[in-house]
Amino acid sequence: MLTETEFRTDDLPAEVRFDFWCERIGRTSPAPLDLHSEHWADFRARQRVLELGAVHVWPATHQALRFRRTPKLVRQSDPEHCHIGLPLRGTNRVAWGDQKDVYGAYEIRVFDSSRAFEVNCSNGPDLFSGLGIEIPKSLLHLPRNSVDRLFAQGMSGREGIGALLVQFLTQLAADTSCYQPCDGPRLGTVVIDLLSALFAHVLDADRSLPPESRSRTLVLRIRAYAQRNLHDPRLTPCAIAAAHNISTSYLHRLFQAEQETIATWIRRQRLERARRDLADPAMCSSTIHAIAARWGFIRAADFTRAFRTAYGMPPRDYRHQALHGPGATPWTQC
Structure with missing residues (x-):
């Protein structure tokens, strides 16, 4: 802490x-x-x-x-x-x-x-x-x-x-x-x-900022923009670059100093929000595909594969365990 x-x-x-x-x-x-x-x-x-x-x-x-x-x-x-x-x-x-x-x-x-x-x-x-x-x-x-x-x-x-x-x-x-x-x-x-x-x-004094400060601030702006648009399947590096009036190559250079690429970071954010929805009793009536689509995953197979890679189990199993405990049978209703 x-x-x-x-x-x-x-x-x-x-x-x-x-x-x-x-x-x-x-x-x-x-x-x-x-x-x-x-x-x-x-x-x-x-x-x-x-x-x-x-x-x-x-x-x-x-x-x-x-x-x-x-x-x-x-x-x-x-x-x-x-x-x-x-x-x-x-x-x-x-x-x-x-x-x-x-x-x-x-x-x-x-x-x-x-x-x-x-x-x-x-x-x-x-x-x-x-x-x-x-x-x-x-x-x-x-x-x-x-x-x-x-x-x-x-x-x-x-x-x-x-x-x-x-x-x-x-x-x-x-x-x-x-x-x-x-x-x-x-x-x-x-x-x-x-x-x-x-x-x-x-103060209209943007040129007074050192380049590294401008770069770090731009990264924060890009992250905030991406978080607001995670639901949009068209949220790609090209779209993000265009929205910020920079080239795609410059966008990738900005994230070279970060721990992961912009595409990897977006996928992780989407998966984490989908994971939270799957574990939320209030979302029980929503299908897994609907939750996936809500966070920008159009193809169910792509979502299942990415979710299994990130969390070690398919989304259906994760939802059952999160809502009913590890011992819940597969046919337990939400």
């Missing part, structure tokens, strides 16, 4: 919860913050800190909260970090200088530890939920003064590179069990590439 820290207030006496929360935030945030909540007398909150090398990701759920980075705190300590805020449920009201704005779920904003600002997080009577990213400004593949132009600027997390970033972060936060601590820096590199690509797109 990744190196991560979790702290929550549920198990503490009500009168010490908010002080505990402020103390823990002070330990984990590289930039000192002033925190306040109307619910300070009985504050409910949970936060995890995922360590991805020098990049930290913060999935958090809490009651309405205000945090401020005041001019005094900036003078006191400036780690020269960016904080990226992403509400998932609720809204953020932000103020800086003489400006104010409100942004909601799946909107991405960038804040700079070198500047003063105030953010109020709330979700009415319900708990606010969001993700934060802490990253040293020096790691972004952008000219240093570019961060000033990004400050508090809204970026969509529902489309384009922003959607890729949100998808990656939410999937990572949902389940870290398949990763080892040594994977942390590599995952941090993915976050850096996606953030840099998103910021460069907003």
Whole structure:
């Protein structure tokens, strides 16, 4: 599992919860913050800190909260970090200088530890939920003064590179069990590439990105595109290359650095989704051929052969074992 820290207030006496929360935030945030909540007398909150090398990701759920980075705190300590805020449920009201704005779920904003600002997080009577990213400004593949132009600027997390970033972060936060601590820096590199690509797109500065960062980001875009279209039997390397305005040979070169070819990766993704459907009682009324076709396998024989190679048994046997146990007879109904 990744190196991560979790702290929550549920198990503490009500009168010490908010002080505990402020103390823990002070330990984990590289930039000192002033925190306040109307619910300070009985504050409910949970936060995890995922360590991805020098990049930290913060999935958090809490009651309405205000945090401020005041001019005094900036003078006191400036780690020269960016904080990226992403509400998932609720809204953020932000103020800086003489400006104010409100942004909601799946909107991405960038804040700079070198500047003063105030953010109020709330979700009415319900708990606010969001993700934060802490990253040293020096790691972004952008000219240093570019961060000033990004400050508090809204970026969509529902489309384009922003959607890729949100998808990656939410999937990572949902389940870290398949990763080892040594994977942390590599995952941090993915976050850096996606953030840099998103910021460069907003600033119209794509040429400032190093070639390797552009290549890694393009691979992530291709994977996301393929996952959205696994059901389409016409999803081939040629079709993927055309959709991304690159040659098929360049597509194959991109995946030379990966563990498997693009065609092999697509087949594995399709088989895994078919396997999940076969083991799902809710899909019991669907035939094996219908499930195969749902994930892009037109010929039943091709699916059976590929499934047997991947999982060591034909799909029919796998379905019986998954739904009824290893001892189920072949005629057991779903």
